[in-house]
Amino acid sequence: MLEFKKDGWKAAIALGPTLLLLSVFTFYPIINAVLMAFKQDYVFLSGTYNGIGFGNFVTILSDPKFLDALKNTSIMVFISVPLTIILSLLLAVALNSVKKLRGFFQTVFFLPYVTNTIALGLVFNVVFHKDYGLFNSVFGLELVDWLGSGTTYWRAMFVLMVYTIWNGLAFKIIVLLSGLQSIDKQYYQAASVDGANRKRVFGKITVPLLSPMILYVTITSFIGAFKVYTSVIALFGKGAGQTGAYGPDNMLITVVGYIYEKLWASGTPFGVAAAGSIILFIIILLITLVQFWISKKRVHY
């Protein structure tokens, strides 16, 4: 402690730039957003407002479009996240067991991660095109509209999920693969001597020993998925004959999308968007807490 005091100025120099940047771009906006959420009829430019209260929250929670956004986001999160995690776990285990071409496969799975989201959206637009799409021709479906104005809610949701899952695999596979490679080979030898079949080795050795990594991936995926926005824009925004940036009639609007819309909608005070982001923050916080609570019993460090 004494040494720390003596070197206080060194610490200040080291931390200073980061703290300054964080203050300007993170701490101040967070605090301001919280304040804004409670200010009624807040006007951004003049800074005037009309009392403090829960008015913005009442407005937003009674808006059917927000509840729609919440529903869309929740469906996305609770279906796509478990699926990506299971898929990436299986793929990581598979990759870990091949010796030849492992580098090649790793690159293939990692490519989406480093590719521009918008470009991927274009690719999906081509793949799921009604008339010339690869998907329709491979599965022998005749002129099914996935992304255009003729799509249905679940069709559009299906494409969005395929896109999200595939796009999210890369990072998770890399994390899980590195976790797998750090498991001592001797446990597998011991399990083999102990007569465990593959299924039991996976369930009783691999998954428990990988559980810290799985927890990490799960939490980051849930947080990332709740913030889903760009993928919807990449798939539906500005597409041919589109009636909205979030799919036909904005049917796939997400919470972040809703917040963004509210920010620029004329006649809507800024406080409404801020309240939306506070609600999103609370949801993510609660889900993360639940995950930590579960992990206390299930994760073996």
Add this chain to the structure above:
Amino acid sequence: MKEFLKKFKKKNEVSEETDTLEQTKNAAPEPQEVVKTGEAPIVHESIELRLDNLTKEFVQKSKAITVAVKNFSVTIPAGKLIGLLGPSGCGKSTTLYMVAGLHKPTGGNIYFGEEDVTNLPPEKRGIGLVFQNYALYPHMSVKQNIMFPLENMKVPKEEALKRAQFMAELVHIGDLMDRKPNQLSGGQQQRVAIARALVKMPRVLLLDEPLSNLDARLRLQTREEIKRIQRETGITTIFVTHDQEEAMSISDEIVVMNNGLKQQMDHPQTVYDEPINEFVAKFLGNPPINIIDGKIENKKLLVNSNHIEDVDFSDQDVHIGLRPEFFVIDPEGVIEAEIEIVEHIGRDTMLICKLEELNETFRAIIPASRGLNIGQKIRFSYSKLFVFNKETGERLI
């Protein structure tokens, strides 16, 4: 605990008949037979373990071939504990892993009794293996660790619990069942590893340097423990170690290995007393054997032109091996030396002496005696000596 053991032994005796019956029924007997009524698990009839011309080559990245084990043949009698002894990298662990089925031999065969297990995977062999660092599953409690092999064999839960508890008591960790491995001391972890290896009643128990992670006192204690458990269960056991004292104290017979080749297999004392070559003579014994350059000329064994004794061999350069305890102080002796260091070690006195003219030192252990001073000239005779060919290391005398 004693009651447990009595029951255990009784069951064991009774079981032999039924087991033999079952073995004749099935060509490949499953090692995991369980007595439906029993409080205690049953040991199979001890089996003989035979390694026939076992060879293991590793192909390296540069395509160079390393031969880890060469034409290794050994027959281990049923129910015996064999110490596999050799320096690091001599192929002893590789041999053990081949017996376990974790390494596939390049050539040769492994027999458990009459059964050829060379191509069986580890889980079908009925072996128990204790790893050097135990490889206990860190996320499972002691109980879960010990029960894991039984669960894999689909032993009913209650039966598995009983057997796990019994094994835990046998290795004296019955009260630690709910701990995690990281809450145990090294010695306790080692016992858990042994219990896990034994609980499925393996036909062969393999121990890979199981004591190397323990402190000196615990090592001594555990080594006796292993011997006791092995006797009580009667499982044919291979114990790999580089520690000669450990191997000699625990084993019914020891196999000395070097460079992937079997050097000698015999009772520990016989190997010590009658080493077959210079390597074995040097590897066993602490303090080590003294090796002195010499030669045979005209049927005379000479050290630096001093005539030691008459021998019946042709002329050649030799190494003369004298264990420290072979020296006897004798005013008429043929070896003349100057005392450099005197160490009193209680029962004995160790002398480090310099050979006259040869500029070489050797160690002698003699019964405790006083009145020996540094710098003093002294003469020794010897109770015994070994003579090895200098080139091949082969023992002549």
